[in-house]
Amino acid sequence: MKIANRMNTLTSGANDGWDVFYRARKMKRSGLPVTELTIGEHDIGTHKSILTEMDRSAKAGNTGYASVPGTDELRQTVAQRIKKKTGVPTTAANILITPGGQAALFAAHLSVLDPGDVALYFDPYYATYPGTLRSVGAVDRPINCYPENNFQPLKSDIELAAKGAKCLLVNSPNNPTGVVYDIETWKGIAEVCIEQDLWLISDEVYDGQIWKGKHITPRSLSDMAQRTLVIGSMSKSHAMTRSRVGWVCGPEMVITHLINLATHTTYGVPGYIQNAANFALNRGDELEMEVAAPFARRRKLATKLVAGQNMVKAIPCSGAMYMMLDIRKTGLSGETFANRLLDKKYIAVMPGESFGQSAKGHIRVAMTVGDREFKTAIEELLDFASKQ
Numbered sequence: 247m248k249i250a251n252r253m254n255t256l257t258s259g260a261n262d263g264w265d266v267f268y269r270a271r272k273m274k275r276s277g278l279p280v281t282e283l284t285i286g287e288h289d290i291g292t293h294k295s296i297l298t299e300m301d302r303s304a305k306a307g308n309t310g311y312a313s314v315p316g317t318d319e320l321r322q323t324v325a326q327r328i329k330k331k332t333g334v335p336t337t338a339a340n341i342l343i344t345p346g347g348q349a350a351l352f353a354a355h356l357s358v359l360d361p362g363d364v365a366l367y368f369d370p371y372y373a374t375y376p377g378t379l380r381s382v383g384a385v386d387r388p389i390n391c392y393p394e395n396n397f398q399p400l401k402s403d404i405e406l407a408a409k410g411a412k413c414l415l416v417n418s419p420n421n422p423t424g425v426v427y428d429i430e431t432w433k434g435i436a437e438v439c440i441e442q443d444l445w446l447i448s449d450e451v452y453d454g455q456i457w458k459g460k461h462i463t464p465r466s467l468s469d470m471a472q473r474t475l476v477i478g479s480m481s482k483s484h485a486m487t488r489s490r491v492g493w494v495c496g497p498e499m500v501i502t503h504l505i506n507l508a509t510h511t512t513y514g515v516p517g518y519i520q521n522a523a524n525f526a527l528n529r530g531d532e533l534e535m536e537v538a539a540p541f542a543r544r545r546k547l548a549t550k551l552v553a554g555q556n557m558v559k560a561i562p563c564s565g566a567m568y569m570m571l572d573i574r575k576t577g578l579s580g581e582t583f584a585n586r587l588l589d590k591k592y593i594a595v596m597p598g599e600s601f602g603q604s605a606k607g608h609i610r611v612a613m614t615v616g617d618r619e620f621k622t623a624i625e626e627l628l629d630f631a632s633k634q
């Protein structure tokens with residue numbers, strides 16, 4: 247029997263860039279004291295009050311099929327959150343609740359791309375992006391961003407790549423770079439989208455984790471709301487990665503089609519998870535800030551330590567839970583650096599190359615272990631770099 251071609255094109259080959267991560271996990275299982283600064287998973291769990299609500303809701307009987315588009319309450323709460331944060335008029339009709347941001351990314355692309363269409367995205371990219379685009383039959387076309395420009399994309403590069411494309415996928419605050427796009431970047435993106443008639447898919451799962459500057463959603467820019475689909479998630483904002491709950495926010499017409507798609511794919515999100523998400527969002531900014539606070543502290547800590555030496559340079563981290571470090575001065579590739587660091591110091595970081603060609607010679611540090619362990623790991627990492 248032959249498997250569909252698309253299944254073999256999701257990842258590009260034998261090395262999917264996650265070798266260091268898998269090796270670190272194996273070392274840890276064998277009892278070695280590995281510090282994992284790899285994936286974007288909080289070191290705190292979901293807040294107890296959210297779990298209590300989940301438990302209450304499940305025990306109250308919310309365990310049957312839930313409403314496919316999402317419960318009215320949660321759709322309304324998400325719409326209000328978006329309206330409050332961005333000023334863009336938004337109602338429940340603009341929202342589809344999905345099983346996490348990843349499912350939202352897949353659905354959004356499936357709704358605007360036909361097989362063979364060209365889909366644009368920026369390199370460095372979140373690891374699943376190229377596979378998500380290929381999984382819907384699209385041709386993925388990366389646009390390089392450069393460390394010299396702090397990984398902010400340039401309008402001229404987008405223009406060059408946009409001919410014949412159907413959509414552009416963007417992510418700010420950015421994983422893996424920690425960069426938050428400024429208004430000039432957004433204006434350039436919006437202008438090309440309008441000139442070239444592109445759909446814009448804006449992954450905003452880190453919208454509450456801003457350390458410097460402010461979050462701008464492209465949906466708020468002139469003439470952009472009708473061509474923008476925003477991806478949101480409870481995973482990062484509320485440390486609810488395993489609950490699998492997120493959303494797509496977009497024009498009512500697209501959401502109507504996405505509800506139809508959900509009927510034929512996911513069939514919605516469990517009611518007790520949605521009730522817990524609704525409860526969490528209604529607790530307001532205070533809870534979100536509590537979840538984000540450890541990253542703000544560690545970013546400060548790492549920025550200070552990196553500033554105290556000159557072998558490693560930090561890409562200014564303005565948002566999200568990652569820091570991108572330029573290690574080109576060591577003469578090592580990101581991959582070699584990460585592998586040697588793991589073997590010598592038992593510290594696991596992601597090689598920049600895992601996120602595309604533009605981040606080669608860099609490593610991504612996830613700020614996802616306790617402050618003391620994090621500080622020691624950064625000190626050790628810098629010591630290791632100084633000896634290359």
Ligand code: PMP
Nearest residue numbers: 286346347348372421479481492
């Ligand atoms: N987008 C980005 C940029 C991410 O970093 C992640 C998770 N690491 C996701 C989407 C997907 O998140 P989830 O499916 O857990 O909502």
